[in-house]
Amino acid sequence: MSNENVIRAWAVKEAGGKLERYDFDAGELGADDVEIKVEYCGVCHSDLSMMNNEWGMSSYPLVPGHEAVGEIIRMGSAVKGLKVGQKVGIGWTSESCQHCNPCIGGHGNYCPENVPTIAGNGRHQGGFADKMRAQWQWVIPLPGGIDMSKAGPLLCGGITVFEPLLQHNINASHKVGVIGIGGLGHMAIDFFNKWGCEVTAFSSTPDKYDEIRAMGAHNILNSRDSEEFAAAAGTFDLIVSTVSVKLDWNAYLRLLKPQGKLHIVGATLDPMDINAFALIAGERGVAGSATGSPVQLRTMIEFAARKGVLPITENFNMSEVNEAMEHLEAGKARYRIVLKNDFE
Template sequence: MIRAWAAKEQGGALERYDYDPGPLPADEVEIAVETCGLCHSDVSLIDNEWFVSQYPLVPGHEVIGRVSEVGAHVTHLKIGDRVGVGWYAHSCLTCHTCMSGDHNMCSDAKGVAAAHQGRFGGFADKVRSQAAWAVKLPEGVDAAKAGPLFCGGITVFNPIVQNNIKPTDKVGVIGIGGLGHMAVKFLRAWGCEVTAFTSTEAKAEEARAMGAHRIVNSRDEAALKAERGRYDMVLSTVNVPLKWSRYIAALAPRGKLHMVGAVMDPMPVAAGMLMDNQRSVTGSSVGAPATIATMLDFCARHDITPQTEHLPMSKINEAIARLKKGDVRYRFVLEADFD
């Protein structure tokens, strides 16, 4: 029996919920949860913002824990290994996309907290994942803080890899929050010139402390216009619509406006702005297991950790209420306290 916290209706408070997961599939591992980060995507699932949620729903997709059981076909993990699991818990592993190393784009990919796909997430004492998606933590990564790396972290690290960002590139980050603060840290360590776009003065100072070379007030039209033609990539981590034309105009030749924030409104983009200087608008979400492992090694080498606040998992509803108000710097990590 797995003990968990579940939403039993759309937008409902999380309640204690126990369920029987059945026999462990041969290609999966069961993980004794130590911590699980709280992401805004958990709130989106609870509130059914993406129109896919089914209830009861156990959220949580930034899991750190130790392998407590291994399936019959699992050979690379053993009981006691400390691993992390992020947004996905399954892909087919055999299609052309998976075999090309893009497991996160597999048409059969299943989320770790996707009740509509028959899976329950990490706000629990145990969680299950296909072994390929359970990535071992290397030495030098702080396990207590590592949970948010498995969603927020890989979400902003993957664009650096996919867009072939060079250490000499100039990159802007829109939004210094749960995603953006990690993007600033990664890009500074990567060697880039990093500009933070934010309208909050307190966050501006924090962004500088995290490694931003420059700050631009995102509500200052004159300041935005002055950035014209500067950036090899602008990474948007926000989930609200902005004047995207300002950021497209800020791109250098062949520059990219890369979206990782789930903005639900359509983006008005004039074709001429893209044709001029071969600019583009791109997007991505999370990353493949191999890219997650690379990110963890990069974090260990450069001593990169998310900025976290820790609460017992039994205070999950308090954490969600504070997240909705933006009252966290910058990610909550919930510590399993079922015993």
């Protein structure tokens, strides 16, 4: 096998397994492919879900990692608009068909043939590795001067909370709320603040209030205080939920203005109990989204660089990846974990 096509990585061989060193032949570089040398890769809870096959879509061996940043080292013959040596990033999606209506309409993240970066096959594996590949349309140029050690989480967590701003045409006159002040929520607060919105965080942990305000929240509502909720009824244009647990969704719907939206980005597996009158009385809506398209990713990363939006991170070497995953699974991450490539 050709040395230039060999990728050194960390992979799981079965659901629930530990990450092990794994070298594989990625095959010849395709005409539309870009190969990058990974410098840093963020760790997302979705990596853990894929490792454990929680969503029933994993195949093994599986190399996690879909928040990778690095330098282009090789490109296929059909690649456009990129160059060797350029700093770029790769997020959740690594390929789409480029001819369906979602793709040509600028919504390639909903392409029925799109391929996740961590698909778990020889051509598409993740960024817990020294190199990785993606179709050129999904390789996102990074603005000059951005902190490479913190940029990776923007390509999944960042776009996940940024996309609702675009979907709902949110502007600086709007009042927005954030449920769940963790890996996604802390970036949501920063993005919404820098977008110019009045930002309210929902939290039941007073010990975190000073930290939440430092993230950019203008207000904090105690999520367990019914009196505070009653006083805030009908005041929000948008509330974004980043949690993966069941909540009293009708209580949050009552906080929305007429035509306000409750937007779900946290992957709760429980059915949502929604009172129809909570929607009918005020033309309110419940929406959701999954990451973003290439143009939305470019818009997000350029805005983040211009406004100084960056995640709060903890760093591990890639060789410490099992310790990093245990740290994440134990709920100790504050607030995103980033791996540094230490392959020699």
